[in-house]
Amino acid sequence: MKKHKLFILILTLGFLLLSCGSNNSEQADLLLDTDAIRTEAVATYASSLTKTLVPVPTTSPTPKIIEPSLTPPEITVTLETPATANPCYNLLYIEDVTVQDGTQMKAGEAFTKTWLVQNVGGCAWRAGFTFNHYGGDGMRGSTVTLTDAIPTGAKREISVQLVVPSGQTGIIESAWRMADENGIFFGDTLSIKIVVGDVTAPTSTSTP
Known part of the structure; x- marks a missing residue:
């Protein structure tokens, strides 16, 4: 009778040990899968940032102002010489x-x-x-x-x-x-x- 109880106790402990080992293995696998997902997500996000971001220039370009060249029109004035008396007449x-x-x-x-x-x-x-x-x-x-x-x-x-x-x-x-x-x-x-x-x-x- 004592042997029978001891055997059942051993079987129970063994079952518990096996169960704990299985749970630890599943938890470890679950942790590994979560870490992998996080790593992949970070990599994907970093890749998207690299593709979409446009590099900002460090210096602002100076606008080039082209001033129009204004040439005033040439005005020619013809002055009419008034008639004057002949200097030999007096x-x-x-x-x-x-x-x-x-x-x-x-x-x-x-x-x-x-x-x-x-x-x-x-x-x-x-x-x-x-x-x-x-x-x-x-x-x-x-x-x-x-x-x-x-x-x-x-x-x-x-x-x-x-x-x-x-x-x-x-x-x-x-x-x-x-x-x-x-x-x-x-x-x-x-x-x-x-x-x-x-x-x-x-x-x-x-x-x-």
Whole structure:
């Protein structure tokens, strides 16, 4: 009986030992499988990072700014040269021959104004040169055209027919000047100043 109980005890212990060994082996295998899965997962994740990540440059590229080349358009201005008198033409005022400045006159009165002038230029005044109204009141005077040449150094009297304007009082002035055949003025300006009405007469004479 004792032997029978001992045998059963031995069998039980053996079974327990076998059972423990089997469980340890399964646990070890389970642990190995878990470690392998973890290792494989980490490797896969690292591989995915290597494939998807784009390397970031360490320095920022400096943008290249290209400035447009602006060339201003060339502007050409053509200046028109004004006509000037021939330097060899010149007229010098000498004196008033008739109707001195400050003469008292009536409205509508007709008179002849004469100046004495001299050709002081280096060229003769040709026939066709004109003596023209230049400023002030024209006093109904007409342009005078030279019919004969006036040589250099010669003196001549130049006259114009004038009429005192109506409806005006005070000092009335009319200015005249010589011009060549192209209408270009030269020399001194000749003038006449008359007084109409009760006004103090001027003391000045024709201005060269």
